[in-house]
Amino acid sequence: MSAASSPSALRGRVAEALLPPLVALLVSIVAGDLLILAVGQSPGAVYRLMLEGTWGNAYGFGQVLYKTTTLVCTGLAVAVGLRAGLFNIGAEGQLAAGGLGAALVGLALPAGTTALLAVPLCTVAALAGGGIVGYVPGVLRARWGAHEVITTIMLNFVVLAFLSWLLSGRLRVPETLHTNAIRAGALPRLSAWWAPFHGSASNASLIIVLAAAASTSWYLFHTSRGYELRAVGLQPDAAESGGVSVGKTWIRALTISGALAGLGGINFVLGYEHYYEEGFATGAGFLGIAVALVGRSNPFGVVLAALFFATLSQGGLAINALVPKQMVDALQGVVILAMAASVPEVRRLLTLRRGAK
Amino acid sequence: MRSLVAFVGVLLLVHIALLFVHPAPPVPAASGNGLDIGIVFDVGGRGDKSFNDGAYRGGERAEHELGARVHFIEPGEGSDREAGLRLLAAEHMKLVIGVGFIFTDDLTALANEYPNTEFAGVDYALKLDSAGNVVPPPPNLAALKFREEQGSFLVGALAALVGKSKKLGFVGGMDIPLIHKFEAGYRAGVNYVCPDCTVIAQYAGVTPEAFRNPGRGKELALSQYQSGVNVIFHASGSTGLGVFEAARQTGTLAIGVDADQYSEAPGHVLTSMVKGVDAVVFDQIKKVRDGTFHGGVQEYGLAENGVGYIYDAHNRALIPDSVHARVEAIRAGIIAGRIAVPSTR
Structure with a gap:
């Protein structure tokens, strides 16, 4: 490559990387315009309200950060799976298990335990709760070849029903769907440091979760284990003959994946309400798939994608007075479709199909 | 590549053009001096043909009859419940209503934080303190309860x-x-007119799923009908759809709950025990308009039209006139306090 051609090559690569998502974003925005017009509202007014309710005021932005925190976790979970060539659809159950794990340890600690001790213990419990739920399909895949798409989605039902049963037995406060509140130390809300966030649910778990994203990135791209994981994801047979145990890597990948999803539980349990509530983050597990896809299975991409979907979710609430929630759901679907179509792997697949015909 | 750039340009132009389209006159922002009311539904609540939809009807009626401007919010996940209430409180609504017992904690916290805004919780669950006494809700929070019994x-x-x-x-x-x-009210009602009758009571489960399990509802209902039962009263959300299915299959009768459920199995729905969520929501909005709103526990029973049963053109054929007269006499007796109705088993 000559020195003269490299700037234009770079420009070409940047355009190649940026144009498809930009087109996807614009397609979704125009689709949003049409949807808004279809319910008889003015797109300008609705988009303005959406921006005002999310990035336009501290409370709204705090809520966006809160939702981002959970979505980063489930997005990372799916992304780590995808890197290993595995499709983890079980983040929903793993997230709930992580939340209950954190709550159980928190409830077991005596009241007034310092946060310096309680938070790490509860966080480890959340990781463990999600990790165990992720470990099971890993073993099923490695030992018996049971496909993880089936096992993880089925485990969602098993786990959620089991947690529901646990809760209804003893843990629940009568006439509610939640446990008692944790009285050991927990995570402070961001509003404790910056008053304008007052009232928003965003809390210090954001920092823990961002650290987890950075660690995941480091693990995937700067350690030999991470290299093995990606090698298995790209070409399991080649990795196997290169001396990597594919089965063990699968188990490890799904356990890490589950643990990351479980970590999301601390956002609600340690940071927001300080108790476990049934269905505390319904849908966040499945949305994690979209986050990982749009974030291209890259931890930093996942953080950005999570921020985007969190904005959409909170914005949907802010414009609820003008347009029905179903419209926002439909818009979210359009975004996922357009973004997915712009992901290189998906586009390559589409052109392959076309070429094969 | 060039065509892609052109495509981006076209999309951008279309979008900018659409931004200026105003199909309807823009809605003025909440002014603070009108009758602005906020209602937050439960997650996935709208469309339940019952509780949440009842609150929606109450709000709509207030819009037509009282000139209220009602802002409805449908949360997408758990944390959105509080966020929805907060958004409305911050917009200076005169009254913010949370629909369902699950709003209890959030409403209590917000009512304390916004002492100048009125709040109301439909089916608000009262808390007991460690000594077993009822913790009163904040003074600007109306805890709306129904006398379902x-x-x-x-x-x-x-x-x-x-x-x-x-x-x-x-x-x-x-x-x-x-x-x-x-169950307690139903049992007492049965035994009031027929002391030697027995009631077979069964529950679909111990989790919230028990309200969404028509299969289980049908199973329970079929076994009850086979044991000689002719009428089943269900209080089980969409699990009850299975009860209606069983009634249709066996040619027997079932009684609906919360809303008029006649259309679920025409000819097999004897009546429905309705909770007047719409009436209660409307009543609270009217009180705000009239300046008579007050916090505290407010119970809606037969006397306040908070509960009742359906008797109309659809099911008149199923209920003999003499029976209707007898039931109406009992209603009068309860309202007058001559008949005591237990609320616990």
């Missing part, structure tokens, strides 16, 4: 009078005190 008493009496069997059935959703109230 009174309505259940009436449909119990009706079932026993129409049923032609000494056995009556009850299918509950989740096994919790709220649903026990229905």
